[in-house]
Amino acid sequence: MSETYVARSSAIAARMLAGEMMVMNSMDSTFFTLNEVATAIWQAADGRTPLREIVRTRICEQFDIDPEQAEKDAEQFVAELSQHGILLVSPEPLGDPHPQEKP
């Protein structure tokens, strides 16, 4: 089965507020808030770790979610954010990702 790699775009600004990630695209000023699960995926999106591994190690273990359902949700989340240019998605590992968000 092919892998999916995800990385944060360099064109975005991100801040944690009350446990949720606030994300803004500097190209079109669109603004998103990510819930806890989405924030965990976002933080782990380093371009080198396969999405499946992120879901297994960061989502299923921390949030006690069924792996199959978690993977489906993660794919949908990643697809949505990549459509808005917030996440980069590739079947190959991606280069140096955007620096971590500010606290």
Added chain:
Amino acid sequence: MASVLQTQRCVVEIGGIPIWLRTDDEQFLHTLRQRYGGFLSSSRPEFELEFDLSSAGPVSDDDVRLRRDGADWVLERGDFQARWNPLSGRGRVRQNPNPYALDSVLRILHSLILAERGGFLLHAASAICDGKAYLFSGVSGAGKTTLTRLAPPDITLLTDEISYIRGLKNPGHASDYQACGTPFCGELAKAGENCAAPVSALFFLEQGPENRVDELSPSDAMRRLMRNILFFAEDPALVEKILATACDFVSRVPTCRLMFYPDARVWDRIRQFEGVPVHV
């Protein structure tokens, strides 16, 4: 000669930022002095804008285009073209003599300056009540002008359209925010008072059958705030700063939904309000 220069000097100070509006055109100077009458200043200007009134572009409702050209910011709309260098603090505006173009240029300029200084312009009415500033934000029709029309005589109106929020950084102390009056008016067609007060709360307006204040979650507060901040630039560094300021603001200033029935009793509810910032 000195007296002539003094006469022609028009420094407009909004939010504590004096900008020298330079023109040789006496009629335009007169227009500026009338329009910004309550905000004329004798302070030493921090920034300068020089006007070239040769542009014949008609009054325009087009979106403003804002881009970087080297160190300069370039601002363009059908009725003006402006170039401003934030390092030298100087700029040049080419426009026809209508004051609407200048209002837009000043708003953009202030939004850029404020972004660097931890503040922002917000689509919101604002007023001072018992020494505290309250912000009332919302889309067109939400009730900004209605609320300001209902204000009792002891309320000082800062603006019914664009609120000016300045970050006050005190090293070693908590940050604070201040709302300042602006000459930028909406349907009320009346400039705000040139004064300022600490921001006590930000309310997102909604007209309804009763006067009620509801807390907002941090993400809801941020979504609403970001939707109403005036920001034009696609510059990643400035976007980063605006996002940081907005998060800080929401964590320090009570941010709520205000449902109000349009009569004067809503101001009693506002006076009674004692909110806390969202839990962060």
